[in-house]
Amino acid sequence: MNKLHYIIVLFFLIGNQSLFSQEVINGLVVTDTTKMKEIDPLTPAKAAFYSAILPGLGQAYNKKYWKIPIVYGAIGTSMYFYLDNNKKYHSYRDAYKRRLAGFNDDQYQYLDDSRLVQAQRFYQRNRDLSLIVTLGFYILNIVDANVDAHLIQFNVSDKLSVAPDVYQNDFTAKPNIGLTLNYKF
16 A cells, blocks of 8 residues: 555656646648639630630630640641632632633643543532531630630549559459549548
8 A cells, every 4th residue: 555655646746747748839720621612613614705706715714825836736727728728729610710711821721621620629628628627626626625624623632543453363363453443531
């Protein structure tokens, strides 16, 4: 019993000290990391509208400036081919019309009438195809701005992951390949 008294006195003397191991600091601010950003549902529509007005403006609105030269390069190249094919089509068509009118002083004197008609059809087909490609790039520009604005608002975190998985089969001892979908709470 005597030892118990010594232990109690010892704890009383040592335990009576004031220890300040955890001080309150006024500068420490705790922020909620699970709080999500506010989603603006009109942002994708604005980006698509801006891209429809001026190609590349929707990409600038989404702050994807590196896409603007690609947009102008694609639309500009297809427009160049449209204008070039249109010029050649009209040149062959005018030469053919002059031949039908009885003139033989055009720049295509080495071609007969059937070759002029064939050249007209060739350049007309290429002109129409170039116009379709130009419109396709214009629409793709609008769709890209819209989808990019949607994906900016998409919550991407490390909690959700998809990873390949290789494991050994218990019965045949052969490796099995699979895909795992993990979500951490």
